[in-house]
Structures are given as structure tokens and as C-alpha cells.
């Protein structure tokens with residue numbers, strides 16, 4: 175785990191992480207891997223002002239040319255995928271294939287954004303007045319602030335930044351204080367791409383290092399036209415009203431309490447594998463991790479013992495080692511919150527399998543499966559750890575209602591081979607989440623779809639589909655190419 179070599183190949187000078195108040199530790203064994211200087215409030219202000227200046231130039235660059243910068247960024251990411259993926263694993267603790275997968279996701283969104291840079295279409299609209307035409311045009315919005323969480327330390331930035339850049343906006347990024355090294359590396363790769371591009375305005379992409387207060391500065395600065403904030407619902411509850419108070423735009427990607435339903439006709443082997451990945455993978459530290467499972471009573475006894483067996487055999491350990499499926503929790507706080515949740519589940523009558531600490535260094539845990547009868551109390555909270563609460567159900571409508579009773583509405587799934595059940599689940603009276611899957615777990619979304627969720631997940635959508643519209647301002651334009659002045663709705667006003 176030679177950080178200096180890795181960082182140097184990624185283009186980051188050792189001095190950038192050699193001293194400062196922010197101490198960075200790897201969750202793999204708790205070793206210190208860097209020290210970074212925090213940005214003062216004045217620094218943050220200056221960076222936002224610089225980004226605002228960059229906006230004035232960048233908004234006038236044709237969108238396909240802006241796409242060229244994102245294409246170059248994608249190239250840098252391709253070249254440095256192995257190093258950046260490894261760094262993601264070292265800093266966040268996710269297993270190496272997921273670290274690499276996260277960088278692949280960055281490459282994918284860059285490709286998507288490059289294509290999109292020639293497709294920022296608006297509508298033409300039939301005017302009710304003779305000699306007039308109407309159209310809808312999408313213009314660059316302004317500086318985009320990005321606040322990201324530790325568990326997707328780089329992909330979340332790219333989902334936002336790739337779209338923001340092609341839409342004509344600069345970005346100011348505040349990464350999680352738990353994962354600043356990967357952010358330094360991404361910024362260095364961006365700078366390489368910008369150098370090859372040639373005339374990107376100075377300050378188009380900027381990094382601000384800090385904790386909650388730095389985030390709050392982005393929230394409160396009127397130059398931040400859109401703030402995309404990814405993190406806990408607690409954070410969103412702070413951020414949302416403040417942005418609304420200054421009539422800014424927010425894109426909130428918050429917590430989830432995701433559920434799955436295993437119906438009697440399901441392919442149980444497929445369901446078992448999907449549940450293990452979704453609930454135990456990434457050590458339960460995905461916003462889309464599976465946290466509640468409703469198993470039909472007819473198959474409960476054949477599925478749940480197999481699940482427990484699979485859980486007991488999951489390899490927990492060093493995420494850099496091949497064969498490891500479950501890496502460490504991010505820190506001691508995450509471990510304590512997991513143990514607290516398991517204690518509460520037990521007090522509610524839950525039967526816990528797993529959940530214990532594994533190994534001597536770091537916060538490694540065996541994923542926990544908890545058979546529960548009461549769907550309340552701790553079950554209604556998102557504990558950011560590998561805990562799967564399992565319930566028996568007899569009626570699909572009842573299972574869907576319980577699934578939807580969570581405060582969050584991020585992701586959901588059903589395992590079934592019955593088309594009526596699948597369609598029922600996907601219908602307007604089915605899952606109330608932003609993501610609904612059939613025969614796939616709730617986690618591991620592709621970039622092509624709009625990503626995000628309802629209710630306490632915040633309502634934001636980013637990445638694919640038409641999520642780009644959040645990064646632009648819509649203008650309705652009406653042109654009169656006649657010599658008359660007819661008024662809309664037949665209003666007469668002769669002077």
C-alpha cells in the first residue's frame with residue numbers, strides 16, 4: 175500500500191497531503207495515509223468567486239466543445255483506472271473490484287456526457303398567435319456546488335461534474351472529510367485533461383477541503399446556483415431549507431432504507447446471490463444497500479437458512495486482497511452504530527445471526543441477518559452497516575405497504591417469475607421508490623438511468639436520463655416575425 179507512488183502516478187505532489195489539520199486514515203488497518211490543510215473560509219470564498227468568473231467564459235463555449243473537455247477527462251480516467259480504483263479502496267475500504275467499478279462508473283458518465291453535449295435539446299412549441307413561434311432553450315445555470323459522502327468518494331462527483339461541465343457550469347467540490355485523498359487525485363486528473371484541452375477557464379473545477387462548516391459555506395453562498403448534496407438525511411434536513419431560503423436550487427441525494435420482496439415463484443438461487451451482494455456487499459455502506467427483506471411464508475424456510483449459511487461463509491477481510499467480499503466499516507463510529515442497532519433489534523425480539531467484530535485491526539464485521547417480527551423501531555432507521563432485517567409475509571399488498579412505510583424512498587426490488595406480481599410492484603400503487611427493480615437487488619445502478627429517490631431521500635435525480643436539466647436554466651422564448659402585435663388570449667390593448 176504505497177500511497178506516495180500511487181498519488182504520484184495520479185499526478186498529486188506529496189506536499190499536498192503531507193501536513194495539515196485533517197488527518198486521513200485508511201479503514202483497512204487504521205494507518206495514517208495523509209494530512210491535508212483545511213480551506214479557510216476566505217479560501218473557500220475566493221474559490222467560489224473564481225468559479226463564478228470561470229462561468230462567465232465557459233457558458234459561451236459551444237456545448238460540443240465543452241464535451242471535448244469531458245472526453246479528455248474520461249481518457250485520463252481510463253489511463254489511471256487501476257491507480258484511482260486502488261486509492262478508492264484504500265481510502266473508503268470497499269473491495270478492489272468495487273473501487274475499480276466506481277472509476278468505471280466515472281468513465282461511463284463521461285462517455286454519456288460527451289454524447290449529451292450534442293443533444294441539449296429544447297422543444298419547439300406551436301404559438302397561438304399568427305407570425306409567432308415559441309421554443310424552449312436550455313442555458314447554463316451557474317456555479318454548481320457538490321457535497322459528497324465517503325462511500326462513493328469519486329463517482330458522485332463525476333455524476334454531477336461531467337453533466338455540469340457540458341451544461342456550461344463550473345464546479346466547486348467539497349468531498350467527505352473522510353475521503354479527501356481521492357478528491358485530490360481526481361482534481362489532478364481533471365487538471366491534466368484541462369491542460370490538454372488548452373483553453374478551459376481557470377477555476378472551472380475546484381476543490382474545497384473541510385467538514386460541515388465548509389459545506390455550510392457552499393449552502394449559504396448565493397453564487398452557488400445549484401448545490402448537489404449527497405449524504406445522510408440529517409445533512410439534507412439542514413441543507414434543504416437554507417438553500418430554499420435563498421431561492422437557490424438543490425439536488426438532494428440522501429439516505430435510504432431499501433427493501434426487497436421474495437415472492438413464492440422467485441428463482442431462489444438467483445435471489446440468494448442478489449440479496450447477499452445487495453445487503454452485505456460494500457459492507458452495507460451503499461445508499462442503496464438492501465436493509466429489509468420480506469420473504470413469502472411458503473419459501474421462508476427454504477430461503478432463510480440458506481441465506482444464513484451464505485452469510486456465515488462470506489469472506490471478510492482486507493479489501494485489496496482477491497477473494498475478499500466484505501471490507502471494513504469506515505470507522506469506529508460506524509461500528510458502534512451497528513452494534514447499537516443490533517442491541518435494539520434484540521430488545522425488539524429480533525434473532526441475530528452474525529454482526530460480530532472480525533480480526534484484530536480495523537472495524538471489520540460479519541454481516542448480520544436479523545429475523546424480525548415487528549416492523550418498527552430500529553428497523554425504520556437507516557443504519558449504515560451490513561444489517562439485513564428479514565420478515566415473513568403472506569400477502570403481497572401487505573409486503574408492499576410495509577416496504578413503503580419507510581420514511582425514505584430510494585430503492586426497492588421484487589424477486590418473482592409471476593408477471594402479475596412484477597407489474598403490480600412496478601405500478602402506481604406498487605413501490606414508492608425512485609428505483610424499482612425486478613429480479614435484481616436494489617443496489618448497483620447503471621449510469622444511464624436517473625438516480626435518486628423520493629421522500630426523505632430528498633427527491634433529487636442525477637446521472638442519466640434527463641437529469642442534465644437540473645444543471646441548466648430553462649427559457650421560454652417567443653419570437654414575433656410579423657408586423658402585427660396580436661396579444662395572447664385575444665386581449666385587446668390598442669394605443
Ligand code: NAD
Pocket residue numbers: 321322323324325326348349350351384385386388389390393404405406407408409412413426427428429430460461462556558584626631
Ligand atoms: P454525512 O451526511 O455525514 O456527510 C455527507 C457530506 O455532507 C460530507 O461531505 C459532510 O461534510 C457534509 N455535511 C454534513 N453536514 C453538513 C451540513 N450541515 N451542511 C453542509 N454539509 C454537510 O454522510 P456520510 O456518512 O458521508 O455518508 C453516508 C450517508 O450518505 C448515508 O445516509 C447514505 O445513504 C447517504 N448517501 C446517499 C447517496 C444517494 O445518492 N442518495 C449516495 C451515497 C451516500
